[in-house]
Amino acid sequence: MSKLNNIELIATSTFGLEAVVGEEVRELGYTDVRVENGKVTFRSDLSAIPRANLWLRSADRIRLKVGEFQARTFDELFEQTKKLPWSDWLPKNACFPVDGRSVKSTLFSVSDCQAIVKKAIVDHMQGTYNQSWFEEDGPLYRIEVALLKDVATLTIDTSGVALHKRGYRGLIGGAPLKETMAAALIRLSRWNPDTTLIDPFCGSGTIPIEAALIGQNVAPGMNREFASEHWPVIPKELWRQARMETHDLANYDRPLEIIGTDIDDEVLKVARLNAEEAMVNDAIHFQRMDVSQVRSSKKYGKIICNPPYGERLGEQQEIERMYQKMGDVFQALDTWSFYVLTSNENFERIIGKKASRKRKLFNGNLKVDYYQFFGPRPPRPNREGERRSGRVLSETAK
Incomplete structure (x- = not known):
């Protein structure tokens, strides 16, 4: 051994x-x-x-x-x-x-x-x-x-089913974003649970749900099985201890302000069901709303989204009009930060603003860019809030 x-x-x-x-x-x-x-x-x-x-x-x-x-x-x-x-x-x-x-x-x-x-x-x-x-x-x-x-x-x-299969998304909308990618987009934004987060193209709710799991420090694999759970060489006690750790460190009572909006009532029903399955429905507010209507009374916050790309012929003009609406939202929320995943190489030109940073990624087999527009730095959150923002405490490592 x-x-x-x-x-x-x-x-x-x-x-x-x-x-x-x-x-x-x-x-x-x-x-x-x-x-x-x-x-x-x-x-x-x-x-x-x-x-x-x-x-x-x-x-x-x-x-x-x-x-x-x-x-x-x-x-x-x-x-x-x-x-x-x-x-x-x-x-x-x-x-x-x-x-x-x-x-x-x-x-x-x-x-x-x-x-x-x-x-x-x-x-x-x-x-x-x-x-x-x-x-x-x-x-x-x-x-x-x-x-x-x-x-x-x-x-x-050792995983079996791929790790993006958290187990909460039984129903999906069109062109869903993988849960692993959604979690990565949130981490790249450096969002913390003291900050308001809005996804104006939430679809089946993946970004808001992953943010809620991070914000409440809920382990993404808590409610699923893995191939190696059945391996005799790994003592059952190690799996029991690891699962106990996920329950001990989860903070379901942590208040969060996460908002998911979309123009499709049917897909919002799916998002609510998925959030309920993930046991974070109380942490997310879903609402039917066009992107042009997105506003907030909060001075600071983050918008993280994966808007439609318009890959099919004839959709480009409609997509560009939608992106222009996003540009208007950016101007209205001028102290917020914005993070947008899209394959449209003209995104900055369409919205009339240059990204602070751009990161090349792949959404499935499609090459995309993650445009990051940094707003002014908000006041620093309290250290306890930052410490519990979706991170496993290192002293628990074996």
């Missing part, structure tokens, strides 16, 4: 959000952290598997790194894979499908690499368990062989 007290985990990330995921990992109390393209790697003991799955808001998956080596031939791939400590993790009844990908590597046939890795693992397990056939009717261990520039990385997915 001593080997399992120093494991390497990979939190996979959407392109452009790696630094956000890295920050979240460090806030969980882990210090041996490397931020790379599409992933954040960190070391810890077994307790990090449940904690990372339960708490990370912007990561896509948590993968366990089993090994990494150079492989330019199928023989090298087979022999090096076979040497890895698979039996430390996989019981004899493990269900272990193999996925694969290859980028700029000599071994470019993904299907062949998958087959070879599968055979190598079976050979390893035959030697360990002294049996020739495995039923694979037990817990799921989805393995990935990823080849990049002839370096093979072998991992096991």
